[in-house]
Amino acid sequence: MKTISLDISYEEYSSIEEMDPRDQDLVREAIEAQKGSYAPYSGFNVGAAVLLEDGTVVRGSNQENAAYPSSLCAERTAMFAASANHPGVPMEALAIVGGFGHQIAPTPCAPCGACRQVMAEYQTLGGKPLRIIMFGTHKAWVFSRVEDILPFIFDSFNEK
Ligand code: THU
Numbered sequence: 824m825k826t827i828s829l830d831i832s833y834e835e836y837s838s839i840e841e842m843d844p845r846d847q848d849l850v851r852e853a854i855e856a857q858k859g860s861y862a863p864y865s866g867f868n869v870g871a872a873v874l875l876e877d878g879t880v881v882r883g884s885n886q887e888n889a890a891y892p893s894s895l896c897a898e899r900t901a902m903f904a905a906s907a908n909h910p911g912v913p914m915e916a917l918a919i920v921g922g923f924g925h926q927i928a929p930t931p932c933a934p935c936g937a938c939r940q941v942m943a944e945y946q947t948l949g950g951k952p953l954r955i956i957m958f959g960t961h962k963a964w965v966f967s968r969v970e971d972i973l974p975f976i977f978d979s980f981n982e983k
Contacts, residue, residue, distance in 0.1 A: 913949025
């Protein structure tokens, strides 16, 4: 038996101005996306924006339903829209913001496990790292690839 530890590194910022200008732009897109959030049941509004390799930005927001499981998170709404409308164009970055009452929370909005799995799929499909930006007004985190937020990824290679 041996104990193995993982070493994951990520960047932490304390204001949007400190961030890479391209990341700032994508965060602003996610903030715009949050305006489309329909979340009358949880009251928690999430916005996401995906940057594609060709420079296209696709926005998404969480969409809830009276039948709760029929709802969809902002990140998957954005990624599915990106893949459906721009098939085969690799995804380079994804920014996420969230907060109650259409506010942006001070702490970063971290994606759920199901959304991380979908990120993994599109990163593999695109063949390049997918940068994840979790934004909060007082703290933001930037991860350079999906493995850093989803270790031991299940992908189709696991099935072979
Ligand atoms: N939500 C997202 O849109 N993204 C996440 O990463 C976490 C949660 C949504 C789902 C639901 O509409 C609301 O936030 C509360 O969970």
